[in-house]
Amino acid sequence: MGTQPQPKVRFPKLSGSSARVLLLIAAVGIALLTGGVLVSRHVILAGGAYSNYPPAKATEMAREQQAMATARANSNKPSKATEIPSSPQPTATFQAGIVNAHQAPFPPSVFFVNNSYAGPVNGVWEVVYAGRVTNQDGSAGQGGLRIYNMVTDTNLGQFLAPAGTSALTITAVNGVVMQLRSDSGQLLTFNLQTHQYGQG
Amino acid sequence: MALGVGRWACSACKQIMSLLFARLRFRAIRVMALGVFVASLCSVFVNLHPAHVFAIQAEPPADWSFYVQTTNTTTAYNLGKNQGAYDASHGNINSEVVVDFGGQVSDSSGAWMVNQKGKITNAQIEGVADNFAMGYWDGTGAHDTTSVLTLGIGTNNSYQDVNYNGGYQWAQLVGTINTDIKNSGWSSQVTAVGGNDIEPDWYDAPDTTSWAQGYAAYGGRYLNYGSADGCPQTTSSGGNCDNGWTQHDVWYVSWGDPPAYPIPEIYFTSNALEWTMISLYGAQVQGGAVQMQGPWDEYDEDQSTLTSAQAWTDFWTDLNSHSQTAQSMPYAAEIHTESSS
Numbered sequence A: 001m002g003t004q005p006q007p008k009v010r011f012p013k014l015s016g017s018s019a020r021v022l023l024l025i026a027a028v029g030i031a032l033l034t035g036g037v038l039v040s041r042h043v044i045l046a047g048g049a050y051s052n053y054p055p056a057k058a059t060e061m062a063r064e065q066q067a068m069a070t071a072r073a074n075s076n077k078p079s080k081a082t083e084i085p086s087s088p089q090p091t092a093t094f095q096a097g098i099v100n101a102h103q104a105p106f107p108p109s110v111f112f113v114n115n116s117y118a119g120p121v122n123g124v125w126e127v128v129y130a131g132r133v134t135n136q137d138g139s140a141g142q143g144g145l146r147i148y149n150m151v152t153d154t155n156l157g158q159f160l161a162p163a164g165t166s167a168l169t170i171t172a173v174n175g176v177v178m179q180l181r182s183d184s185g186q187l188l189t190f191n192l193q194t195h196q197y198g199q200g
Numbered sequence B: 001m002a003l004g005v006g007r008w009a010c011s012a013c014k015q016i017m018s019l020l021f022a023r024l025r026f027r028a029i030r031v032m033a034l035g036v037f038v039a040s041l042c043s044v045f046v047n048l049h050p051a052h053v054f055a056i057q058a059e060p061p062a063d064w065s066f067y068v069q070t071t072n073t074t075t076a077y078n079l080g081k082n083q084g085a086y087d088a089s090h091g092n093i094n095s096e097v098v099v100d101f102g103g104q105v106s107d108s109s110g111a112w113m114v115n116q117k118g119k120i121t122n123a124q125i126e127g128v129a130d131n132f133a134m135g136y137w138d139g140t141g142a143h144d145t146t147s148v149l150t151l152g153i154g155t156n157n158s159y160q161d162v163n164y165n166g167g168y169q170w171a172q173l174v175g176t177i178n179t180d181i182k183n184s185g186w187s188s189q190v191t192a193v194g195g196n197d198i199e200p201d202w203y204d205a206p207d208t209t210s211w212a213q214g215y216a217a218y219g220g221r222y223l224n225y226g227s228a229d230g231c232p233q234t235t236s237s238g239g240n241c242d243n244g245w246t247q248h249d250v251w252y253v254s255w256g257d258p259p260a261y262p263i264p265e266i267y268f269t270s271n272a273l274e275w276t277m278i279s280l281y282g283a284q285v286q287g288g289a290v291q292m293q294g295p296w297d298e299y300d301e302d303q304s305t306l307t308s309a310q311a312w313t314d315f316w317t318d319l320n321s322h323s324q325t326a327q328s329m330p331y332a333a334e335i336h337t338e339s340s341s
Helices: A017-046 A055-073 B002-048 B073-089 B122-140 B164-183 B205-218 B247-256 B269-285 B308-319
Strands: A097-099 A111-121 A124-134 A140-149 A155-160 A168-174 A177-182 A187-191 A196-199 B062-067 B095-100 B110-112 B119-121 B149-156 B190-197 B222-224 B260-262 B332-337
Touching (some): A097 A168, A111 A140, A111 A168, B062 B073, B073 B095, B095 B190, B095 B332, B122 B149, B122 B190, B164 B205, B190 B205, B205 B247, B269 B308, B308 B332
Parallel strands (some): B062 B332, B190 B222, B222 B260
Antiparallel strands (some): A097 A111, A124 A140, A124 A168, A140 A155
């Protein structure tokens, strides 16, 4: 029984076409890598300057910066700037009443305001925003009110009208009873003390 | 005999070493070539999806903007001084702040402050803005002469005077404030610009566009710190938004109009997508991406919305997921109510 011949160890020689192919792959890789890095840096850096601004905007920014540089060159900043005395300040007073404005300290994508009312309730100044909530998909949701304390600017709560009621508008306030009308014409009341809705 | 064995052993050893070196050399070159090739593929990937490879840009400090609630100039001075002291103590950094005076009244004589705090006249707006600027100048101290405050004089499109004249008058008011700043010697560190919280849900596009054009007619620049209500989150072909607005309309009042610079509301993840598509609309249809000043959050007003860090991450990531809108942003902002801050 003869011994089985050992398989001969084989490995390619690094000469000729194999080496050239590998060198070619490496060269192409290096070229791509270098180009890629350069382009990437351009993408990132370009956003940081005004190079992507339209000419009118770039000119305005340059003008602004030039004016500031000129002012800085001529500035001799004292240790403390001389304060200009303020004019006498009027005492802050709140004005009661209905304001037909949409503005509020929250966005219309959360709660859309039709109008608002400011006035004292049990001696505390409140602002009541009338409108409707905005659904997650952006569609108009249920009508309701949002009430804030005017002094502390804190949110006292959101009070939704009965189901099916569309956006509310404040039409009048008599004492603590608020008269409301929905976009669909429904009339309601809201008691500012008890925070309860009623039929208008 | 021993010598023969030794020679045989040495010869075998040489052969083994030769085999090993040849194999190692081959493997080393093969690994190197493959490594370079993989790296090159990665670089191509980077160009297509830079945000996935590069680390997110670090968020700058979120500058506090304010709903102005009082005509008291001392309050404004103190808020400006706080900002100046902050900027000076953090390496003489720049900041961008908006003081929001509410919607303009119909005769352009002032604005109606948010939270029903009543009317503030143009003269009172000027006083509040001047004192904020003075406070900043003082707050930066004697040694900080390089920090710069961009002070936005803000209104919105929710009330009256949303028209050409309203825009012109507001720009003129900003011009007056800048003259005050210059004459007072603060202009090396403070510049006033306009501001408008433009929200499609609040007013129609034609009138709001007229306001923007009126502002442009006078000159200067303004920040749009508004929303893109109902605008598409995945398409950028000029699609429809709420209240009859389109992506084009939002683009125009935010960037297309020469004075306009956007620092948009990013209250929810969807807002970042909406504004990224506005920027992409600019890139694909108008010849250039909209360059954002940064995200504007309202976490201090409503803790159910994104924090400043979340708004930054969402917005930056969305913008930089498209090669055409990839950009860095200089600022971050957060709105506060003046009296509760």
